[in-house]
Amino acid sequence: MAEPTSGNARLKVGFLLLRDFTLLPFAGFVDVLRLAADEGDRSRQIDCRWTVMTADGRAVRASCGTRLSPDSGLLAPAGFDYIVVVGGLIHHGPIQDPAVIGWLREAAAAKVPLVGLCTAVFTLIDAGLMRDRECCVSWYHYHDLITAFPEVTPVADRLFVVDGPRITCAGGTGAVDLAAWLVDRHLGASAARKALHILVSDGARPADTPQPMDIPAGEHPVQDPRLRRALRILDHTLATPPRADDLARRVGLSRRQLERLFREELDTTPSAHARALRLRHGHWLVTRTRRTFTDIAQECGFADASHFSRHLKAAYGATPQALRATAVADSPGA
Numbered sequence: 001m002a003e004p005t006s007g008n009a010r011l012k013v014g015f016l017l018l019r020d021f022t023l024l025p026f027a028g029f030v031d032v033l034r035l036a037a038d039e040g041d042r043s044r045q046i047d048c049r050w051t052v053m054t055a056d057g058r059a060v061r062a063s064c065g066t067r068l069s070p071d072s073g074l075l076a077p078a079g080f081d082y083i084v085v086v087g088g089l090i091h092h093g094p095i096q097d098p099a100v101i102g103w104l105r106e107a108a109a110a111k112v113p114l115v116g117l118c119t120a121v122f123t124l125i126d127a128g129l130m131r132d133r134e135c136c137v138s139w140y141h142y143h144d145l146i147t148a149f150p151e152v153t154p155v156a157d158r159l160f161v162v163d164g165p166r167i168t169c170a171g172g173t174g175a176v177d178l179a180a181w182l183v184d185r186h187l188g189a190s191a192a193r194k195a196l197h198i199l200v201s202d203g204a205r206p207a208d209t210p211q212p213m214d215i216p217a218g219e220h221p222v223q224d225p226r227l228r229r230a231l232r233i234l235d236h237t238l239a240t241p242p243r244a245d246d247l248a249r250r251v252g253l254s255r256r257q258l259e260r261l262f263r264e265e266l267d268t269t270p271s272a273h274a275r276a277l278r279l280r281h282g283h284w285l286v287t288r289t290r291r292t293f294t295d296i297a298q299e300c301g302f303a304d305a306s307h308f309s310r311h312l313k314a315a316y317g318a319t320p321q322a323l324r325a326t327a328v329a330d331s332p333g334a
Contacts, residue, residue, distance in 0.1 A: 009037070009049035011186040014080040016053050016103075017070065018096060018120060020089035023062040025117040025175035028199075029084060032179035035195035036187055047187055051075065055100050063088040074099070077107035082182065087120030087171075090144060101127045111165065115178070118171030125149050129166065136161035136168040139211050140235075143228065159209045170211055180204035210288060226251045227261045234274050238281055239301040241274040279315045282308060286320045287327035293320045 013033060015026065030050060035041055037048035054060045057073030077083060085104070104127045107114060116124045121135045122145065135154050137145045142156040155161050159174035160181075169178045176196070181204060184192040196203060222228055230251045234241055242250065247270055248258040262270050282300040285291055297308035305320075313319050318326070 009045060009047060011036075011048045011182065012079065012081045013048065013050045013182075014053060014075065014077070014083045015050060016055075016074075016083060016085045016100070017060045017062075017068065018085065018087050018100070018123065019060060020063045021060065021086040022088040022118045022171055023064050023066060024173070025169070025171045026062075026086045028173060028176040029086075029117065029179040031199060032176055032183060032192075032195045035198050036183045036191040041198060047191070048183070051080075055097060074103050077103065077112045078110045080112055081186070082113050082115055082167075083107050084115040084117060085120035085123060087116065087118045087123060090119045090122055090141070096123045096126065104129060108165070113165040113167060115167040115169070117169050117175050117178075119144075121145070121154075121168045122148065124166065124168070125152060130168075133163040133166050134161045134168075135163075135166070136170055138170040138172070143222075143231075147228075157210050158207055159205060159211065160207045162207060174205075174211075176201065177205045177207075177209070181207065210284075212284070222261075222265045224261055224265065226253055227258075227265055230258060230261075230270070231273070234270070234277055238278050239299055241278070241301065244270045275311070276315070278302070279312055282312055282320075283316055283323065286312070286323050296320070 011033070015030065017026065033048040033050050034043050038044040038046050051072065052068070052070045053072055053074055054070040055074065057070060059067045059069045061067050083104075100123070104114065104124065108129050114124060114129060116135075118138065119141055121130070121137055124130050125135065125145075130152065135152060136158055137154040137156055139156045142154060145152065145154050156170075158170075160167065160169035160178045167178070169175055176199065180192040180196055183195060184204070192204060222231065230247055233247060233250060241247075244258065245255050248255045251258065253261070259269060262268055262273060266273060268276075278300040282296055282302075285296045285299070286293070293305040293308065297303075297305045300308065302308035302311065309320050312323070316323060
């Protein structure tokens with residue numbers, strides 16, 4: 001990573017990489033800064049400066065297995081305009097160590113805005129830094145968050161959320177959009193556009209752009225961990241959901257035990273829940289994209305467009321054509 005060449009950078013960012021951090025959000029965010037900081041892609045830290053830190057100054061492993069060497073350990077927070085905390089896997093022990101929690105509290109006391117990418121929002125909440133603030137989380141970790149912190153109401157239908165000096169982002173490619181938003185604020189729209197164009201991006205998506213899969217309002221976490229695992233499997237096998245027997249086997253239950261859990265906690269059956277998930281995703285694709293109904297039907301595991309249309313109309317009271325027409329009419333600028 002290039003060394004800073006100027007102490008007069010207009011945007012100074014400190015990255016704190018947590019254990020098992022996700023590589024894509026970090027790489028996307030820092031590349032936007034890199035391309036906005038200098039002419040072309042020369043990568044000199046002129047208009048932007050960034051420093052990569054870990055808790056102990058040693059190399060840290062990303063969730064994909066890649067190890068990354070930081071620039072330093074924890075530095076004085078006041079030297080940065082923003083501190084970006086990059087989270088990742090959350091099922092391997094405590095969220096973070098006391099040194100990191102204390103340092104983040106020090107940063108907040110110094111009034112340095114804190115940015116949580118991906119599951120770093122868990123760390124910010126654990127540090128007591130998200131009280132009475134909205135927090136963004138990926139739909140994938142929505143249930144994990146409200147299970148760990150039932151007092152928090154997360155936002156899982158936007159790419160990122162800005163709530164005063166706390167900025168949280170679902171992660172993934174949304175980190176590129178958030179970085180472009182910051183560059184726009186501090187360096188101007190032309191710098192943000194230039195970075196995005198070099199990254200072969202059509203443009204920055206606004207914060208309230210829906211995540212590809214959102215969480216319905218009022219949905220609550222389930223209590224049994226085996227049922228949570230079954231729901232996660234169904235979430236990620238929309239096109240080819242497993243049969244009830246196979247799903248039960250994968251979570252260590254008999255079919256009868258699994259069906260009883262679905263009835264007791266969700267008042268439904270595994271097959272009905274799987275179909276509802278497929279239709280919810282299909283509804284999102286119909287109303288938020290311009291993909292053909294045949295493609296959508298295939299992605300959602302229906303035999304053909306007619307089969308998909310019948311089930312969608314039964315669930316949502318309108319055909320795919322009508323739902324799309326309404327969505328287009330209601331869109332801004334229509």
